[in-house]
Amino acid sequence: MLRRASLVAALSAVALAAQAEDAREPVTSFTLGNGMEVVVIEDHRAPAVVHMVWYRAGSADESAGSSGVAHFLEHLLFKGTHRRASGEFSKIVAANGGTDNAFTSFDYTGYFQRVASDRLDLMMEMESDRMVNLQLDEADIATERDVIIEERNTRVENDPGALFSEQRNAAQYLNHRYGVPVIGWRHEMEALDLQKALEFYQQNYAPNNAILIVAGDATPEEVRALAEKHYGPIPANPALKPRARPQEPPQNTERRLIFRDARVSQPYVMRTYLAPERDPGLQEKAAALVVLSEILGGGQTSVLTQKLQFETQTAVYTSAFYDATSLDDTTFGLIIVPSEGVSLQDAEAALDATVAQFIQDGVDPEQLERIKFQMKAQQIYARDSADKIARRYGAALTAGLTVEDVQAWPDVLQAVSGDDVIAAARSVFDRKKSVTGWLMAAEEVGQ
């Protein structure tokens, strides 16, 4: 089927989290004396490596009032250190034929370089340097703050779907920082300063709060020797606090919102429910929800697609999504983009009726088998990219999971039964814990 570019792009990141993982991945892990965790993923097909450092610190670890500081600091790490001038980091990576970048999410901040494997030593030297030796001045701060505000303009302000998503998320979380956008609220971004950035840096950037992941053409022995040389001498931060973030109170009220914007020409309905995430040693519920999202919205033969796009033509697009890998409570979502002439009200009613009917009918065993076979196949396809395997480990470990959890995950998924899926559906589809949003055009073009 043809995919709607704009919408699918927004959802694809979420869909990735639903992919199966491979227990047979050649993975080694160990911990340095200062508490820095190390994961090595071997793939010797080409003489290249990805070198990544993940911090267990994301936007949900920020303190109230300085939203966006985790991401702001991510940008500032490309400025100078005691050893290097501003911008020199990326310049050296490029001069060595490499590429580098960084990313921030709710639960983590990560930095990576892709280089020829004989440059791993240099990358570790530079990355360990900026873990503790960052040198910032007021000029860096002012210019880079303009950059992140332009980034917010690009990602959010210019895109009504992204603005809608921020509002829904804020309504979903009554108390947890997942309700605050990773990039930050604009008014708080404008007030970010050197002191706030440095506070977040000193609190969170330390070896005992970091995970080193090397994927590609390197052996565990090589990685251990280089890691001990570069990261080993950095002392642990004894003041590191456990990640006890404000948790959600009982949610007992259905929330509904309407977002209108003149730039919307294709309205849709999106519903999210507060949902449990994968926990260490306890991944069964999350696995059932992953399978549920596949059964409802995972492809052309999924329940929503079949009932709402093929049988009735109520919708031009439907999907279900669930982000299983998260430190705290996550969400399970449903979306319906109605066909022309179908109101949002009718689309939402059809969506609810379809899900209710599915719970009553139970899981089609053949569909469940197809999904499980595809998950097994995904373990084979996934081995083509050490880079992606590395990202999967990084996201899981910064969400509080262990290497063992990641390796057990494919088997946990394969063990999910049809009854497990229906039980998970009954439990997660609780309207009192949900937010339903309508994205609509400006008033005069309304329904």
Added chain:
Amino acid sequence: MKAFVAVVLSFLIVSPAVAEIEITEVTSPGGITAWLVPEPSIPFVSLEIRFKGGASLDLPDRRGATNLMVGLLEEGAGEMDAQQFAQASEELAARFKYSVYDDAVSVSAQFLSENQDSALALLRETLVAPRFDADAIERVRAQVLSGLRSDATDPDSIVGAAFDQVMFPNHPYGSRYEGTLESVSALTRDDIVAAWQGALARDRIYVSAAGDITPEAMAGLLDRLLGDLPATGRPQPPDIPVKASAGVTVIPFDTPQSVALFGHEGIGMDDPDFFPAYLMNVVLGGGGFEARLMTEVREKRGLTYGVYTYLATKDHAALVAGRVASANNRVAEAIQVITDEWAKMANDGVTQDELDQAKTYLTGSYPLRFDGNGPIAAILAGMQMDDFPIDYARTRNARIEAVTLEDVKRVAARLLKPEALRFVVVGQPEGLPDAAQVLPVPGQ
């Protein structure tokens, strides 16, 4: 990882500066050629099929026909309707992706070794015997129309369409390949069948694969997979000279950040000056954070999150072009800085230091691109479409190294024309010169 030893033999990279990839060419009894990198360590295959031409083969009053046709290839074929086909491909865990571009239709497939024959039989049906059922046509048409309606109020889509319209008047490149609400609504099944016959023909086909497959097996499957396609398709469209003039075109649209595309005529890949131009572009705005535009517009002034330039080498036109996005009250300054840098490089070229750095970046990063069956198959297909020799990967870095400072200076003076640099801006830009030309949102 001892299991990988065998792999290294067929995937040698001697030093970081040379991609020693062993590509095998095979030809089927029926005369279809394919490039292949066997790599048996993971039990699956990535297969790429490209048809030269793509959406540019649309007839003038049938814009969007090729796009709609490609969207229907997986919506029923042979004995199977859309649902039956989807179920069959899910049962095999095979992945088929059909895409359309201005100059190509591309088919990317991934399938497991354990059910390779069944997966290929399924893929064959979609190419050789698509059904174009009436209900499928209406379903996919509705999806295309929904996308077009969304794009009509999306700044990125608006600026892309407007820029193409300005750069390529009276050519398929000048309009969106998805078509318009009107043209797509009017397409008939006959139009879709004609688009299929015009685009998916053996006289324009390029095939590549990487993964768990031998040259013998590859040669043996090509005729079964593609031999029943028509021998010839529609003629390719004519070349178009790009005639941009300096200035700013504004499409007023109420959004906080202006998005600008800019550019003028570029340089083809077959031009002897292409490699100097390629290096010049890396220094100007093509690389990472070190490019001049990134330094001047983002790092020094904080005017944008991202600015870049690229050499667009289409089959029938070439551009040197770029993109920037800045708040409405800052975009005028961004445009001024870009214009100044354009003129500066046209006059002075690049420095030796910049050239050296661009070379080490390009030569060092090239082998890193060949990092999996999927990427390798895609690169092989691209090399064939660009008419590169089969040993190109081995000689490419030497061509980069051979470029001199004088070459870049000469090519910068030839290629960069501040007097022709056109900006197309969507938003509510402030402080632009009064001479800015104002156009309506395309298609409205």
